[in-house]
Amino acid sequence: MQGIYRILQPRRNPLRAAIFQQFHGNGIFSLNKLSSGFGCGTSYPPMLQKGLENVTVSEVLMTKGEEKVGSWLWCRVDDAVFNAMKNMAENDIGSLVVLKPEGQQIAGIVTERDCLKKIVAQGRSPLYTQVGQIMTNENDLVTVTSDTNILRAMRLMLENRIRHVPVIDGEIVGMISIVDVVRAVTEQQSGELKRLGDYIRGEYY
Known part of the structure; x- marks a missing residue:
């Protein structure tokens, strides 16, 4: 981390100074603020325009195609566990x-x-x-x-040692997993770092 700071420390260069201030100020680089400061009109996808503190679960659902009620996968309480397991396997998911x-x-x-834990380990029949x-x-x-902010969602999962969390707005609207949240965080930060590189390599006077 100190190496990054040394690279970004301002050296009589207003761009580097602005980058250093953004990165050092809160630990999360925010290019939408930086680009506005330089009058840049570049448009980025909504989730990549924001710092993680402003990204919500709804945006994660949109990337999964679950922004519409009922697009998530489900089963009924009286369904056989076998059918639920088959549903998860066929759709490559870990929960219903x-x-x-x-x-x-x-x-x-x-x-x-x-x-x-409750079927295989106990020798029960899924049928x-x-x-x-x-x-x-x-x-x-x-x-x-x-x-809900995705960082809070991640914290809830870690604190409760769970990997899947239903999204409920009065009624069920979707499901997110720790993989979804980590992917969103990784993509957001990767996008920020890529655009940081673009700014550094760009021509600014």
Whole structure:
């Protein structure tokens, strides 16, 4: 980190001075502020325009195609665990929203870990065990809303040692995983670093 600061320290160069101030000030480089300071009109995707402190869960859902209610994958409490496992395997996902027998009300979530610990490890039959018997009940769920900051969502997952969190705005609107959050953070920071390189290599007087 000190090496980065030495590279970016201002040396009679207003661009370097501005970059150093942005990076050193909060530890998260924000090129939308820097570009506005230099009158740059370049447009970037919404999530890459923002510092991480301003990126929300809704933007993560949009990148997953879950911005519309019902686009997430689900099962019912009375479905066989076998079918839930098959659904997860076919779609290469690690969890399903579990809905009550009728309607779109959430009853809980079921994860691949539930299947391993409560079915495989205990020698139970996935064909004759219902999802409702192994799921995490709605009352025990850690949830977020669509306007929750992704850093807070990540912190909730780490503190509770969970990998999947339902997104609920009155009703279920999606599901995010630790992979989704880490990917969003990585892409945002990679975008910032790439554009930082572009600025450094660019011609500014």
